[in-house]
Amino acid sequence: MTTVPPSRDDWSAYWVGAEGGKAAVAGDEKAQTLSAFWIDVFEQTIPALSSVRHLDMACGAGTVTATARDVVDRLKPGDASFVCCDYSSSAVHRAVRTADDKRISGVVSNAAAQTFAPQSFDVVTSQFGLEYAGPDAFREAWRAVDSNGVLAALIHMSGGPIERECSENLRVLDRAHEQEFIPRMRKMIQTARRADTDHRVAAIVRKLETAFFEDRKVFLRDIQKTPPNPASVLIFQLLTDIGTLYQRRQNYQKSEADGWIEHQQAELGSYRSRMGSMVQASMTREQVQAIREACDGAQGGEDCIAKLHMHGDDEACAWQLRLQRR
Numbered sequence: 001m002t003t004v005p006p007s008r009d010d011w012s013a014y015w016v017g018a019e020g021g022k023a024a025v026a027g028d029e030k031a032q033t034l035s036a037f038w039i040d041v042f043e044q045t046i047p048a049l050s051s052v053r054h055l056d057m058a059c060g061a062g063t064v065t066a067t068a069r070d071v072v073d074r075l076k077p078g079d080a081s082f083v084c085c086d087y088s089s090s091a092v093h094r095a096v097r098t099a100d101d102k103r104i105s106g107v108v109s110n111a112a113a114q115t116f117a118p119q120s121f122d123v124v125t126s127q128f129g130l131e132y133a134g135p136d137a138f139r140e141a142w143r144a145v146d147s148n149g150v151l152a153a154l155i156h157m158s159g160g161p162i163e164r165e166c167s168e169n170l171r172v173l174d175r176a177h178e179q180e181f182i183p184r185m186r187k188m189i190q191t192a193r194r195a196d197t198d199h200r201v202a203a204i205v206r207k208l209e210t211a212f213f214e215d216r217k218v219f220l221r222d223i224q225k226t227p228p229n230p231a232s233v234l235i236f237q238l239l240t241d242i243g244t245l246y247q248r249r250q251n252y253q254k255s256e257a258d259g260w261i262e263h264q265q266a267e268l269g270s271y272r273s274r275m276g277s278m279v280q281a282s283m284t285r286e287q288v289q290a291i292r293e294a295c296d297g298a299q300g301g302e303d304c305i306a307k308l309h310m311h312g313d314d315e316a317c318a319w320q321l322r323l324q325r326r
């Protein structure tokens with residue numbers, strides 16, 4: 001498998017784009033399971049607190065903060081503050097703008113090197129976030145938890161269904177990347193434009209076309225042999241659109257066609273990078289246990305770590321970590 005370094009820009013592209021209104025791990029069933037987990041965390045924690053200062057690390061579009069706010073308003077109306085933190089400024093803007101609530105503010109910061117004062121929050125949360133920044137980020141998050149406060153996290157699970165889905169997506173995206181379909185299409189269009197004025201180039205165009213459409217046919221046949229996943233559906237559509245663009249290239253302005261190709265290349269690159277980073281971020285039980293052991297002053301033992309199951313599913317999809325500071 002190709003290693004793809006995770007990048008802040010790739011997440012920003014997601015949070016700016018059409019998909020970014022949702023949580024990064026989305027879908028009705030998943031959303032319900034995750035939301036039930038957080039309602040439980042907040043219902044168990046918030047009534048006993050003397051103040052409510054909530055920090056959501058790697059907040060994305062702010063779904064966990066929205067749940068915290070709802071529970072606070074229901075169980076402990078009054079003074080409360082919520083901070084949404086992410087290293088993608090687009091995520092933070094989206095979280096704060098969507099909430100549209102003066103109590104909710106945003107901070108753009110790397111979770112592994114955040115600068116919140118020690119013990120300055122009562123509840124610190126992370127939904128599939130801190131693990132992207134590595135084990136140091138959990139230590140940093142724990143440092144921000146006040147006495148009697150809580151750190152609660154949902155963590156990607158190595159070998160679980162979310163990691164499997166990301167790995168399957170990544171496999172398709174890696175194969176498409178290796179085939180260089182988009183750079184080849186760019187070259188074909190450029191060469192075909194030259195052929196319009198220089199007939200000697202026509203033979204080169206034909207050679208490029210034959211190789212491209214043959215590789216595309218083989219690729220599409222191969223991905224249809226396995227059950228569809230989001231990446232294969234996307235690539236299937238992209239390769240269909242690319243073929244149409246090429247066939248009808250005379251109907252498009254140069255800038256329009258070139259802009260579309262650049263956009264597709266960037267979108268595909270950031271999707272691949274996000275899938276790669278999700279797979280890399282996934283943790284084994286031993287890794288979660290090591291995080292728990294590094295959190296000095298936490299109450300509880302083994303039961304701080306548990307598996308999270310999607311509704312009606314036998315297979316666990318994530319680790320739950322719940323720590324309370326003495």
Ligand SMILES: C[S@@+](CC[C@H](N)C(=O)[O-])C[C@H]1O[C@@H](n2cnc3c(N)ncnc32)[C@H](O)[C@@H]1O
Pocket residue numbers: 011012022023024025057058059060061062063085086087088091109110111112126127128129130132133
């Ligand atoms: C899978 S998304 C989860 C977002 C949100 N918690 C949710 O559940 O919808 C991972 C988030 O982690 C953020 N992230 C990745 N690495 C980070 C880092 N080093 N510091 C802060 N945020 C980071 C990304 O920008 C992205 O918003």
